Amino acid sequence: NAGVTQTPKFQVLKTGQSMTLQCAQDMNHEYMSWYRQDPGMGLRLIHYSVGAGITDQGEVPNGYNVSRSTTEDFPLRLLSAAPSQTSVYFCASSRGPGGYEQYFGPGTRLTVT
Amino acid sequence: GIQVEQSPPDLILQEGANSTLRCNFSDSVNNLQWFHQNPWGQLINLFYIPSGTKQNGRLSATTVATERYSLLYISSSQTTDSGVYFCASPEGGGNKLTFGTGTQLKVEL
Numbered sequence: 744n745a746g747v748t749q750t751p752k753f754q755v756l757k758t759g760q761s762m763t764l765q766c767a768q769d770m771n772h773e774y775m776s777w778y779r780q781d782p783g784m785g786l787r788l789i790h791y792s793v794g795a796g797i798t799d800q801g802e803v804p805n806g807y808n809v810s811r812s813t814t815e816d817f818p819l820r821l822l823s824a825a826p827s828q829t830s831v832y833f834c835a836s837s838r839g840p841g842g843y844e845q846y847f848g849p850g851t852r853l854t855v856t
Numbered sequence: 857g858i859q860v861e862q863s864p865p866d867l868i869l870q871e872g873a874n875s876t877l878r879c880n881f882s883d884s885v886n887n888l889q890w891f892h893q894n895p896w897g898q899l900i901n902l903f904y905i906p907s908g909t910k911q912n913g914r915l916s917a918t919t920v921a922t923e924r925y926s927l928l929y930i931s932s933s934q935t936t937d938s939g940v941y942f943c944a945s946p947e948g949g950g951n952k953l954t955f956g957t958g959t960q961l962k963v964e965l
Contacts, residue, residue: 785955847899
């Protein structure tokens with residue numbers, strides 16, 4: 744199993760550009776989530792999904808969109824990038840919500856200039 | 857929402873030393889997890905420990921849910937233990953996993 748994969752590993756955007764961070768898992772997990780990690784802030788939940796077609800907001804959802812058309816994929820979209828979105832983004836999956844072991848992808852380091 | 861405090865924020869150890877990391881929660885603890893983020897950024901789940909004590913090699917964890925804290929013990933530390941240790945718990949046992957700010961550990965030769 745590849746586990747949780749994320750692409751790209753690194754990305755530089757200009758303010759106002761849009762892009763999609765990709766996340767895929769091959770463990771048939773129902774629950775997937777996106778976090779951002781900023782220095783001194785730990786990880787904060789952006790959006791999550793409890794299954795295909797079902798998504799919900801986390802702690803810091805503004806400026807991000809998600810969709811879940813398949814069990815395997817959970818892309819994160821930045822519609823109009825801002826410097827405040829410079830961060831490291833992690834995707835995670837688990838068999839269920841917070842009470843199950845979470846598996847993390849390798850992360851995407853995003854810089855917005 | 858739930859507040860998660862970790863201590864100490866930074867720790868430097870000589871190889872072979874033991875250490876204890878602490879995680880305090882402002883609300884009831886449910887399904888607490890400990891993670892290690894290595895120097896390359898990869899996050900690894902160490903323990904899922906809603907209560908009691910678990911051991912995995914040189915690492916062990918204890919959660920006292922009624923007193924809203926958890927401890928992570930590292931014995932005979934090695935340089936490969938370096939990185940950041942996070943604890944996390946879902947709010948109300950639901951979908952939103954809240955992380956602490958982490959303990960940065962450096963193990964030196």
